[in-house]
Amino acid sequence: MSKVQHFRRSAALFVAGVLGATGLVGATASQAVAATPADTAVKLPVTNFSALAVDSAHQRVYVTEGPASNPTPPAVHVYDFDGRKITSISTPAAASGLDVSADGTTLYVSQPSGILAFDAATLEQRSLTSASYDTCGRSLAVAGGRVWHTSAYSFGYCDSAYATLGRLSEPAQNTGWGDYGRIQLFGGGPAAPDRFYAAQPANSSAPNPFITAFAADNDDPVRGPERRFAGEDGKGALDFKDLAPSADGKKLAVADAAAGTRLLNADDFTDAAEQYQPLPAGAKASAVAFSGDGKYVARGAAAYGSTPDLLIQPANPADTTAPLEFAFEGSLDGSEIAPRGLEFAADGSRLFAVTSYGSQFWLHVITPPAAQYDARFSGDLTQSPSSAVVGEPVALRGRLEFDGPAPADPTKVTAVREDADGKTELTPVKFAADGTFTVFDVPDKVGEATYRVSYLGDLTHRPAADVVRTVQVGKAPTTLTLDAPDEATMSAGVVIPGTLTATGPALPAGLTLTVRRTDRLGTTELAPVTVGADGAFTLRDTPRTIKSATYTLTWAGDADHRDATASATVLVRR
Structure with missing residues (x-):
C-alpha cells in the first residue's frame, strides 16, 4: 500500500481500529462498521499504457501496453480484483484496445493486424479476425452486439494520422467514417448497449x-x-483525455485537460444544468469513470506534488458531499492518473486506477466505502467573548457527531457570515478527533451578524444540517486619558497632554475633541483639539481666573467606535 497518497487515510484507519467496538465518533455508541477506503498499488510490467478493461463477471482486470514501446513479448496482463497477477496472455503483436462483450463471455483485444477474441472464462484464444493494418494503437468498443474499431497507418506521425472506423467482420468492413488523430472509442454501457x-x-x-x-x-x-x-x-477547443457514460446513460462525463471534467446531457451533448466542482488548482483532467451502481464518479488528473490526482465523489453533481482525494507523488506509486486509466467494477465495490511516473505504471485497486452514515451538529454554537465588537476576534465553538466510522483526516467545517454588507465566506477549519471545532472571525460591521456553519460530509458521511447563530456586533470601546498637572498659573497657562485609544478598527486620521472649561465664571467651549496619528494630543489654555478650572474633553465616536469623555481639574494661581 502506498504511503504517500493524501486521501487523509492514516488517521481514519487508526480511529476506525480504535473505535471498532463503538463505530461512533463524538456521540453515543452504535454498531461497529468497516467502511474505510483502502488502496492497493501493484507495479505493472509495462513501459507504456494503452487500455484498461474490467471483467466483473470473472473478477478480472486487463491491461495492455500498446505499440508505442514495442513490448517484448507482446501480451495482455491479467489481474484479479485484489491486484494479484493471474497471468499474461501472449498476443502475436502489441495489444492495444480492450473490451468485454455485453454477456461477459468474450474478451476482445486489438492488435495491428486485427482483433483477437478470447474466451473470458478460460482466456483461450477463439479467433483472430483481420482488419485494415494499424500502426498507431487500435481502439475498439463493443456495442449493438458488434465490435467497432479504428485503423490508422503511419510511420511516426500517429497523433495526426487519418483513422478510419471499421466493423469487425470477415472480410473487414470500413464504415466510411474517419478523421485525424488517435480516435478513441467507448461503449455506451449497460444503459445504452446499442450506442x-x-x-x-x-x-x-x-x-x-x-x-x-x-x-x-x-x-x-x-x-x-x-x-x-x-x-x-x-x-476553448477540447483537449480530450477520456469519456464515460453515467450508469443510467443520461449523462456523459468528458475529461478535458483544458477545461476539467465536463458533464453533458447524453441525448444532445449540451452542458448539464449541474456541473461538478472544479478540479484542484493545478490539476489537469486525464480520466473519468462512473460506478455501475450509479453512486460514484471518479475523476482522474495529472497534478504536481501533493495536489490531488484523483477525486471519488457522489455521481450526482448536486450532492455537495466532499470528495475522497488521492495525491500520488512519485516513484512508489506513480505521480498522476494515466489518460483513460479509470474503471469501476460493475457493482461499484472497487475502482481500478492506472497511475504513471515517466515510463513506469501502477495498477491501484481502491475500495470505496460501502455505505454512508449520518453526521450532525451537537447543540448550538457557543460564543466567546459574550459581547462581540467590530474589528475584534470572536470565536464560535461547536461539536460534530458521526455515526459509523471516523471521517478521513483532515476534515473541516465551513462557515459563512451574513451581515448588512452581504455574505462572507470564512476560512474552513478542521475539527478535532472528538468532533469539536472553533470558527474564528473578525466582524467588520456593527449590527447583526448571522453565522452559518456547515459540514458538507465526506465519502462515508452525509452532510449535516447547518447550525446557525446570530451575533450582535457592537461598537468598539474607546478610551480618553488625560495627564493634567495639579496646579498651573495664569501667566504660564495650562498644558494637558492626553491620548485617545480604541480597540477594533483604526481610528480615523485628523479627528478632533471638543473641549469645555468650567471655572468660577461659568462654562466656556474652547477651540477643538486635534488628535495625532498615534492618538496623542495636547490641550493648551490660558485661564481667565484663579482657583479651580475643570477641563472636559469629548469625542463623539463614529460608526465603528463608541464615544469617550474625560475630565481633569487644575488649581490655577496667579
Missing part, C-alpha cells in the same frame, strides 16, 4: 476536436449528436 462514442484527441490536423455518438444497432452505424467546443475566436 458507442468516438472522441478525437487534440492534434495538428484537427484544431477543433470533436466527440460524437453512433447508433450501433445495425451493420451501418448512424451518427447521432456531435459537439466541438471552440468558440468563434478558436479558443
